[in-house]
Amino acid sequence: MELMAAPAATAVKARVAAAALIMLLIMLVLVLLLLSVEQAEPVEQAELAVSNTEALLEAGAAAEQDLTKAKQALTQAQAGVAQAEAQQSASLAQIQASMDQINKQASLGTVTAPCSGTVTAVNVDRGGMASSAQPSVVIAENGAVEVQVSV
Secondary structure (H helix, E strand, O other): OOOOOOOOHHHHHHHHHHHHHHHHHHHHHHHHHHHHHHHHHHHHHHHHHHHHHHHHHOOOOOHHHHHHHHHHHHHHHHEEEEEEEEHHHHHHHHHHHHHHHHHHHHHHHOOOOOOEEEEEEOOOOOOOOOOOOOOEEEOOOOOOOOOOOOO
């Protein structure tokens, strides 16, 4: 019995799965970018607090300790942003590595036979084009014989 393998269909499925994963990774990158924008707000607020405290100190309405606390809060906010940026950079590098691996796997493609048996003929060459006119691979099923007779 002659079975027609479908390497092109399997490769298409692998590419579709890879595309879905790439879209998921792109969404993750967008989330990371949004988080970086949100983390800039505490720094802006801390800078404003330092500026306001300096003005109050000059007017005699705030103590030097208030300014020191505001500057410490600014330093902590800046450190938090720097740490978040380092984590995002590491995440982006990991995402890029995952995308590279997905693309590599999708380009290889895997063909799985629909039955067990012995491969009796391979009619395609590596890197060549498959044709619908002839089977790419012929598999003889173990123990299964089919005969078609015209009467």
